[in-house]
Amino acid sequence: MTTSPSTASGRDLDGPDFTPEQYARSKARKRATAPVRYASLTVDLAALCVLGFTAAGSDLVHAAGKPAGGGWIATALLGAVALRAVLWLLDLPFSLWRERINREWGLSTRTRRLYWLDALRGFLLSAILFAAVSLGFFAITRAAPGSWPLIAGAGGVALVFVLSFLLPVVIEPIFNKFRPLEQGELRDRLTDLAVAADVKVQDVLVCDASKRTTADNAYVSGFGRTRRIVLWDTTIEHCDTAEIASVAAHELGHAKRQDVLTGTAFGAVGTIVSVAVLGWALGREPLRHAANVGGAQDPRAIALVLAIATVLGMVGGPLLNAYSRRIERRADQFSLDVTRDPAAMVATWRRLGVRNIADLDPHPLSVLLFATHPPIPERLAHARGWAARHGEVG
Numbered sequence: 001m002t003t004s005p006s007t008a009s010g011r012d013l014d015g016p017d018f019t020p021e022q023y024a025r026s027k028a029r030k031r032a033t034a035p036v037r038y039a040s041l042t043v044d045l046a047a048l049c050v051l052g053f054t055a056a057g058s059d060l061v062h063a064a065g066k067p068a069g070g071g072w073i074a075t076a077l078l079g080a081v082a083l084r085a086v087l088w089l090l091d092l093p094f095s096l097w098r099e100r101i102n103r104e105w106g107l108s109t110r111t112r113r114l115y116w117l118d119a120l121r122g123f124l125l126s127a128i129l130f131a132a133v134s135l136g137f138f139a140i141t142r143a144a145p146g147s148w149p150l151i152a153g154a155g156g157v158a159l160v161f162v163l164s165f166l167l168p169v170v171i172e173p174i175f176n177k178f179r180p181l182e183q184g185e186l187r188d189r190l191t192d193l194a195v196a197a198d199v200k201v202q203d204v205l206v207c208d209a210s211k212r213t214t215a216d217n218a219y220v221s222g223f224g225r226t227r228r229i230v231l232w233d234t235t236i237e238h239c240d241t242a243e244i245a246s247v248a249a250h251e252l253g254h255a256k257r258q259d260v261l262t263g264t265a266f267g268a269v270g271t272i273v274s275v276a277v278l279g280w281a282l283g284r285e286p287l288r289h290a291a292n293v294g295g296a297q298d299p300r301a302i303a304l305v306l307a308i309a310t311v312l313g314m315v316g317g318p319l320l321n322a323y324s325r326r327i328e329r330r331a332d333q334f335s336l337d338v339t340r341d342p343a344a345m346v347a348t349w350r351r352l353g354v355r356n357i358a359d360l361d362p363h364p365l366s367v368l369l370f371a372t373h374p375p376i377p378e379r380l381a382h383a384r385g386w387a388a389r390h391g392e393v394g
Contacts, residue, residue, distance in 0.1 A: 017350055018353065027360075030359050039094065043090060047086070048306065051306075053290055058291055060086065061080075061300045062075065064078040072138060076139075077135055079303075080131040081127045084131075107357065109210060109214060121174060134302050140152045142297045148279070149279035156268070160271055165222075168222040169222070189245050193339070197252040197255075199252045201252075204229045205228050215234065216352055217232045218247045218248055253335055257331075270313075273312070288301075325373060329374055332345070332374075333382070336383060345379075360375075
């Protein structure tokens, strides 16, 4: 079977994907972002280790709770907020550095006011959530000192699922405004795609992403009655109907295979593993002594709990990323099978690679450790491989 030079969209599959200038631009941006990426990672990890594995964290948590009486509830709540505030302040210079780089490269359109609003809203949301988790965790450890890992594990699983359901309807609208996509060719194409994919969606929405970025994106979020296709307004501006359909079909593939639900289940399993390790670690006297905490019932241990959970997350990160890349490849395959338009997919990844200034030649170790999606050259090869296997599509 021969490879067709064009497909249903009328685009060419052949030809160079990127110009030498585009490759050079990608490499230059990678050089610009690498220092802030690795410096931020190093500082964050070092801060967590110091706060968690020495008395610094327990002293901070204890001091935060004292103005409210120093009881365990006040310590659990205010100590968690204090920890989150310290970590947020430590990361703030790197956040500003990243924002400056994105402005210089034409990716950020945020005003200074919106940047600070986003930063403060993000901090408040994370602090409230962390404080609630801290309060719940120590309430469980104090009420059931012998069986708290089982109860906390079950509670963590429930929390992961609840947050997954709440994200599209509660969290996302805090940062962005959404409107229904107007009637027309694009909406008809996407609703037809959802029918062809046998995925029920309640609406097709447009997100006002252009107030923050020039990059393009689209996704499917929610479960059941909250499931919707979401297009960034930048994507509608920059991409044509076939390209948007290719991306939307990819996202519908995630919904069809229940990838979000599966990912949530993996998160729940990770929570269970983390709680089991926490139960073991908090029972070790040398560790408790180093952190100056009394045990799982001591709310001053929240810094130690956070440090252990973070280290576990870093250890398991490459495995989760490998799984993520696998399901992204599967979603690409689903998109090709539904749209039968590999040239549109090639055009899409070419366009996104250039507009989003993606890494067009990533180092294999970087992919292994950090990448949640296959590199763009691999995705382009996948689309061409599909075309070669299926021949000309009418």
